[in-house]
Amino acid sequence: MTASMSTATGSGRQAPGGATFGGVFIASVVVLIAALLPVGELGGADASLIGSGGTIALAAVTQLVLAMAALSLGLALGPPSAGSGVLIAGAGIAIGHLLLDKVWDGLDLSVSVGFWVVLALVLCLVWTGMGRLARQRGNATRVLVPLLFGGLIVYVWELTFVGFGVSPVIIPPPTDILASIIANRSILWLDFQHTIVHSALIGFAVGCAAGFLVAVLIDRSSFLQRGLLPIGSAVSAMPIVGTAPILISWFGQGWPASSAVVVIMTFFPMLVNTLAGLQSTGAMERDLMRSYAASYSQTLWRLRLPMALPFMFNALKLNATLALIGAIVSEFFGSPIVGMGFRIVSEQQRLNLDVVWATIAVAAVVGSLSYGVLTIAERVATFWHPSQRGEG
Amino acid sequence: MTGSLAGGGFAGAHGASETVIEAEGLSLTFQTPDGPVNALDNIDLRIAKGSFVSLIGPSGCGKTTLLRTIADLERPTGGRITVNNGTAEEARRARAYGYVFQAPALFPWRNVIRNVKTPLEVMGVPVRERNVRARKALEVVGLEGFERKFPWQLSGGMQQRVSIARAMSLEPPILLMDEPFGALDEITRDNLNVHLLDLWNRTDLTVVFVTHSIPEAVFLSSRIVVMSPRPGRVLRVIDSDLPRERSLDIRENPKFLDIAHRVREALREGHSYD
Amino acid sequence: MTDAVSAAPVPRRPSAVRRAWSAYWARGRTIPVLTVLVVLIVLWYAAALWVNADRAERLIGQTGEEGIVAYATAVWNMERPALPAPHQLAEAMWDQATGQAITSNRSAVHHIGVTIWSTLIGFLAGTALGIVLAIGIVHVRTLERSLMPWVIASQTIPILALAPIFVVVLGQLGVTGVWPKALIATYLSFFPVTIAMVKGLRSPDILQRDLMHTYSASGSQVFWMLRWPSAVPFLFPALKVGIALSIVGAIVAEVSTAAQAGLGAWLLQGSYHGLVFRMWGALFFASALAIVAIALIALLERLVVRSRGGAA
Numbered sequence: 001m002t003a004s005m006s007t008a009t010g011s012g013r014q015a016p017g018g019a020t021f022g023g024v025f026i027a028s029v030v031v032l033i034a035a036l037l038p039v040g041e042l043g044g045a046d047a048s049l050i051g052s053g054g055t056i057a058l059a060a061v062t063q064l065v066l067a068m069a070a071l072s073l074g075l076a077l078g079p080p081s082a083g084s085g086v087l088i089a090g091a092g093i094a095i096g097h098l099l100l101d102k103v104w105d106g107l108d109l110s111v112s113v114g115f116w117v118v119l120a121l122v123l124c125l126v127w128t129g130m131g132r133l134a135r136q137r138g139n140a141t142r143v144l145v146p147l148l149f150g151g152l153i154v155y156v157w158e159l160t161f162v163g164f165g166v167s168p169v170i171i172p173p174p175t176d177i178l179a180s181i182i183a184n185r186s187i188l189w190l191d192f193q194h195t196i197v198h199s200a201l202i203g204f205a206v207g208c209a210a211g212f213l214v215a216v217l218i219d220r221s222s223f224l225q226r227g228l229l230p231i232g233s234a235v236s237a238m239p240i241v242g243t244a245p246i247l248i249s250w251f252g253q254g255w256p257a258s259s260a261v262v263v264i265m266t267f268f269p270m271l272v273n274t275l276a277g278l279q280s281t282g283a284m285e286r287d288l289m290r291s292y293a294a295s296y297s298q299t300l301w302r303l304r305l306p307m308a309l310p311f312m313f314n315a316l317k318l319n320a321t322l323a324l325i326g327a328i329v330s331e332f333f334g335s336p337i338v339g340m341g342f343r344i345v346s347e348q349q350r351l352n353l354d355v356v357w358a359t360i361a362v363a364a365v366v367g368s369l370s371y372g373v374l375t376i377a378e379r380v381a382t383f384w385h386p387s388q389r390g391e392g
Numbered sequence: 393m394t395g396s397l398a399g400g401g402f403a404g405a406h407g408a409s410e411t412v413i414e415a416e417g418l419s420l421t422f423q424t425p426d427g428p429v430n431a432l433d434n435i436d437l438r439i440a441k442g443s444f445v446s447l448i449g450p451s452g453c454g455k456t457t458l459l460r461t462i463a464d465l466e467r468p469t470g471g472r473i474t475v476n477n478g479t480a481e482e483a484r485r486a487r488a489y490g491y492v493f494q495a496p497a498l499f500p501w502r503n504v505i506r507n508v509k510t511p512l513e514v515m516g517v518p519v520r521e522r523n524v525r526a527r528k529a530l531e532v533v534g535l536e537g538f539e540r541k542f543p544w545q546l547s548g549g550m551q552q553r554v555s556i557a558r559a560m561s562l563e564p565p566i567l568l569m570d571e572p573f574g575a576l577d578e579i580t581r582d583n584l585n586v587h588l589l590d591l592w593n594r595t596d597l598t599v600v601f602v603t604h605s606i607p608e609a610v611f612l613s614s615r616i617v618v619m620s621p622r623p624g625r626v627l628r629v630i631d632s633d634l635p636r637e638r639s640l641d642i643r644e645n646p647k648f649l650d651i652a653h654r655v656r657e658a659l660r661e662g663h664s665y666d
Numbered sequence: 667m668t669d670a671v672s673a674a675p676v677p678r679r680p681s682a683v684r685r686a687w688s689a690y691w692a693r694g695r696t697i698p699v700l701t702v703l704v705v706l707i708v709l710w711y712a713a714a715l716w717v718n719a720d721r722a723e724r725l726i727g728q729t730g731e732e733g734i735v736a737y738a739t740a741v742w743n744m745e746r747p748a749l750p751a752p753h754q755l756a757e758a759m760w761d762q763a764t765g766q767a768i769t770s771n772r773s774a775v776h777h778i779g780v781t782i783w784s785t786l787i788g789f790l791a792g793t794a795l796g797i798v799l800a801i802g803i804v805h806v807r808t809l810e811r812s813l814m815p816w817v818i819a820s821q822t823i824p825i826l827a828l829a830p831i832f833v834v835v836l837g838q839l840g841v842t843g844v845w846p847k848a849l850i851a852t853y854l855s856f857f858p859v860t861i862a863m864v865k866g867l868r869s870p871d872i873l874q875r876d877l878m879h880t881y882s883a884s885g886s887q888v889f890w891m892l893r894w895p896s897a898v899p900f901l902f903p904a905l906k907v908g909i910a911l912s913i914v915g916a917i918v919a920e921v922s923t924a925a926q927a928g929l930g931a932w933l934l935q936g937s938y939h940g941l942v943f944r945m946w947g948a949l950f951f952a953s954a955l956a957i958v959a960i961a962l963i964a965l966l967e968r969l970v971v972r973s974r975g976g977a978a
Contacts, residue, residue, distance in 0.1 A: 127808070134811035145808075146815035171835060227698030237906075237960050238953035239914040241826075245937035245945050250717065250748060284497045287465050291491040292514045292562075293484050302510070306501050321822055328827035332922050333937055341827060345922060348830050356831050367822035384500035384542065 019075040028068050034121050035064050037114030040107040049098045060098055067094035082136045089129025096122040103163040126152055177361050180354035188362055195340040196366055198255040200327035203262025208319055211270025219278050232268040240265045244330035258330040265326045266319040273315035277308025310385045313378040320370045412598050413439040413462055419470030431457040433623035444592055444599045446609035446616045454624025455602045456570050463491050463568050489566035490559025494574055496551035498543040505539035508558045529557040549580040567599045585611055610652045620662040628658040707752055715741050717749040750946055758943035774951050780928040781916050784844040788851020789912040796859025804867040821857050830922035850915040855908030862904035866897030902967040909959045
């Protein structure tokens with residue numbers, strides 16, 4: 001593949017599959033033009049990436065030159081190399097940063113074609129870099145590509161919202177959300193303790209433990225299994241959060257009622273998955289244990305429970321999300337005075353949307369972190385399963 | 393020729409031709425949703441201590457069922473099975489045999505040595521002794537050095553050897569093997585056949601070996617039991633007077649070919665080729 | 667010993683009745699499920715005795731009657747129970763469903779209709795989105811590496827918790843009425859469909875793909891003739907999950923914005939005004955809605971499978 005390319009274009013030295021000298025030259029020219037175009041107005045004067053009103057910022061120029069160098073090298077290296085992806089994306093990030101800096105300084109974007117040219121260039125560079133990285137193997141690139149993608153979205157969000165002065169009332173730019181989290185951290189901490197540590201975590205622990213125990217208990221009764229499993233599937237379909245008002249009328253306002261909702265939500269997925277896992281052991285392995293005259297509990301402990309772990313982790317990951325949702329949404333009912341769900345509804349009614357977005361950001365982070373922790377735990381506990389070895 | 397140990401060399405070294413496994417009028421009928429299936433029909437068989445007995449027959453003839461009945465993994469519906477002068481269940485509870493399946497059936501979350509220790513853990517053998525026995529078993533199958541590897545890091549043949557080591561770690565007097573090399577390629581199979589024979593020669597094992605390969609049966613056994621298609625019956629018992637120490641070259645020996653011919657004839661008579 | 671003729675008689679095949687019975691009892695699901703349901707209902711009645719204790723004692727104190735039978739009758743027929751007895755609830759639900767004018771606020775049918783409408787729109791949109799995303803992910807490598815982790819991450823963010831702000835933001839942008847709820851339903855239902863379709867579109871054997879390659883089949887031919895038919899069986903379980911989630915999403919959206927109509931609104935009203943039967947009724951009707959929807963999808967699945975000749 002690469003050999004044919006280098007002979008076909010035949011213009012002297014170049015890396016396998018890499019761009020020709022001409023290609024690199026053209027790319028550099030494009031970057032240069034983008035750097036010199038006016039991207040908007042700063043303090044009344046036309047501003048470009050490297051300076052405004054006739055003055056040129058040295059730092060900006062240095063950054064630009066580095067970006068051009070990185071781009072050239074990246075293009076020359078050619079697609080098979082991971083470095084090329086990193087370099088090209090890096091060039092895009094550097095140029096993007098120059099633009100963002102200007103926007104943060106108060107750039108007025110109302111009159112400029114240059115802005116869109118630069119933005120298009122940045123997106124193009126980062127996307128190409130991502131594309132090259134996507135073809136690599138290895139864990140580092142697996143994390144890098146989605147991070148770049150997410151970064152792109154946050155970047156465009158921040159850039160356009162701040163640059164075009166979108167009203168922060170609707171959706172604030174990322175930096176505002178960050179500021180709000182820091183400003184309101186004491187309230188957020190109280191809500192966090194109430195909703196996450198008490199309602200969600202305790203409900204999650206109790207619900208999963210109960211589901212697991214019942215599954216082990218009814219493991220020996222095929223009758224009970226056939227009776228409970230269809231009911232379990234039906235219950236999973238029901239909007240369990242709807243039980244919140246009923247539970248509040250029984251337990252009173254506070255985290256125990258929310259915790260109870262979470263217990264109900266997490267019980268059946270854990271039950272169903274644990275049972276499926278316990279039944280997944282093959283006949284051969286069970287005969288093996290029988291040939292050792294192993295007792296029921298020895299077989300359960302040494303063979304069937306380890307085999308059930310992958311299934312149990314599926315349920316745990318699902319339940320983590322359900323617990324979070326259950327804890328927060330159950331606070332939409334009744335009249336609580338603390339908690340993340342309460343905060344979202346009440347502050348939204350008072351139009352203190354920055355607190356609302358801060359709470360949402362905390363919820364998103366908690367959700368992602370718990371999923372990440374469970375994924376790591378899954379990798380450690382079920383390292384032997386084909387799905388964890390990349391063959392699944 | 394039938395029912396007795398003829399020829400020299402194999403029973404003598406280990407003393408008397410004591411019967412270790414005996415089936416009398418053994419029958420087994422399965423109840424399936426489509427009606428009863430007659431798997432075994434009135435089997436009479438005696439297996440002497442220290443012998444290597446192969447059960448051979450076409451697919452579905454009940455040879456695996458017979459092996460599983462000896463192992464108390466199936467219960468007979470007629471007749472009797474005696475193992476070590478007791479019932480099959482007593483033998484199983486006393487862990488009198490090691491069983492090797494068609495597939496390695498290793499636990500993927502345990503490394504090689506922990507897999508080999510599995511039956512010892514179930515039996516409650518003390519920790520230090522477990523280690524000693526496990527290492528010895530791995531040596532016997534030639535896998536020293538692979539203790540910390542995981543099953544998926546080994547080839548099919550090596551996994552099956554671990555499975556044999558696991559069966560051996562119990563140091564059982566009887567080894568029951570159900571087509572253990574069936575899923576492997578011929579070269580690996582030959583290799584493992586030599587290993588197994590070597591193992592049998594060095595110990596006091598009684599081996600009952602199910603196979604559908606005639607050359608394998610003749611190469612390994614001191615006695616070959618030919619079974620009929622379903623319902624499974626013993627068609628013929630052929631004693632092998634090949635020397636106990638054998639190499640792969642023996643497969644071109646005229647005596648070998650003669651025994652193989654007799655096995656094939658018996659199968660043909662039993663309509664196995666129809 | 668050799669070649670002996672079998673002497674054992676062949677056992678008679680069990681009668682048809684016995685076979686049907688053993689199939690039903692040993693393998694069937696109806697009897698076990700019914701048994702568990704009956705046990706649950708009995709436990710429910712018992713629980714009602716316990717939970718409604720305080721109010722019952724007050725009632726009995728007024729009538730002056732004594733004894734277990736009087737106690738039980740009082741508990742199971744209270745006007746405002748903390749835990750309504752099954753027969754009370756059934757009666758109330760029947761009235762809510764059939765005894766009211768369809769347009770009135772007290773009719774279950776009215777509220778179900780409001781909720782269904784936005785749910786369906788959102789669910790269909792989410793399914794379409796999920797399928798499109800899956801096609802993109804399977805065919806474009808960059809999309810796969812960049813989108814998939816975010817698709818998964820998107821589900822760790824509790825969108826249901828964001829429902830209130832969602833509706834407000836959309837309201838500011840002029841999107842009101844049925845659309846905010848539909849959008850929430852879309853967000854919730856696209857994920858299971860995406861994951862399932864990615865798996866399904868990738869499911870064809872390497873051998874089958876090589877076969878298409880030997881025919882010099884174009885990309886779209888491979889898609890329509892091989893990948894899509896292989897993926898269809900994967901779609902249905904995801905649809906079931908998706909519709910259940912969409913229903914929950916619509917209800918939560920209604921609750922969080924204090925909507926006037928819809929099952930969520932009904933639930934909220936019942937909760938505010940202490941209308942026990944309305945609360946329980948809303949919950950059960952919502953559950954019934956979800957179960958019926960899933961049953962319909964299962965029926966569709968069976969029809970599709972049959973038209974493809976049975977096993978997937």
